Amino acid sequence: MPPASVQRFLDDHLTPARFEDYVADDARAVLLAEERGEVVGYAMLVHGEPYDADTRAVVRHLPTTELSKIYVVPQAHGAGVARDLLRAVLDVARTTGATGVWLGTNQANVRAQRFYEKSGFVRVGTRRFWVGDHHEDDFVFELALDEA
Numbered sequence: 001m002p003p004a005s006v007q008r009f010l011d012d013h014l015t016p017a018r019f020e021d022y023v024a025d026d027a028r029a030v031l032l033a034e035e036r037g038e039v040v041g042y043a044m045l046v047h048g049e050p051y052d053a054d055t056r057a058v059v060r061h062l063p064t065t066e067l068s069k070i071y072v073v074p075q076a077h078g079a080g081v082a083r084d085l086l087r088a089v090l091d092v093a094r095t096t097g098a099t100g101v102w103l104g105t106n107q108a109n110v111r112a113q114r115f116y117e118k119s120g121f122v123r124v125g126t127r128r129f130w131v132g133d134h135h136e137d138d139f140v141f142e143l144a145l146d147e148a
Helices: 003-013 016-024 053-058 081-095 110-118
Strands: 028-035 038-047 064-072 100-106 122-131 134-144
Touching: 016 028, 028 081, 038 081, 053 122, 053 134, 064 081, 081 100, 100 110, 110 122, 110 134
Parallel strands: 064 100
Antiparallel strands: 028 038, 038 064, 100 134, 122 134
C-alpha cells in the first residue's frame, strides 16, 4: 500500500491524542501488556454492533465486541504476549455481555490469520478497510465466546 496512505492512517488513528480519546470512550477498552515495566503490546476493543455493512452481514454472535487492534513489539513475538493479550480481550468482552468477538485482518497477513485460527477464530467473510485513501480487503474472523 502507498506509504502516504499508511501515514494518513497513522495520523488519523494512532496518535497520542487519539489514544486519549479511545481510553476515555466507554464503548472501548484499551489493554496493555508489560514486561519489566515496558509496554510490549496492546489491544483495543470496540463494544457494540459492527459499523460497516459487510461485517454486520457475516457476524453471527450478538451482542459482539470488535478486536480493533492487537499489536506486540517485534522483540516480544513468540513469547506468548499476543496469546495473553487475547485471553484478556476475551475476558473483557465477556464482562460486557458480548457473545462473540470479531476482527478484520489484511488478507496478506498470513501470520495473523494463523494466530487467530489457532486461537479458535473462524473466517466468516470479508470487508473493505480504508487505510488513508487506499482500500484493503480484509478477512473477517469471529469467535463465539461460549466456545473459547
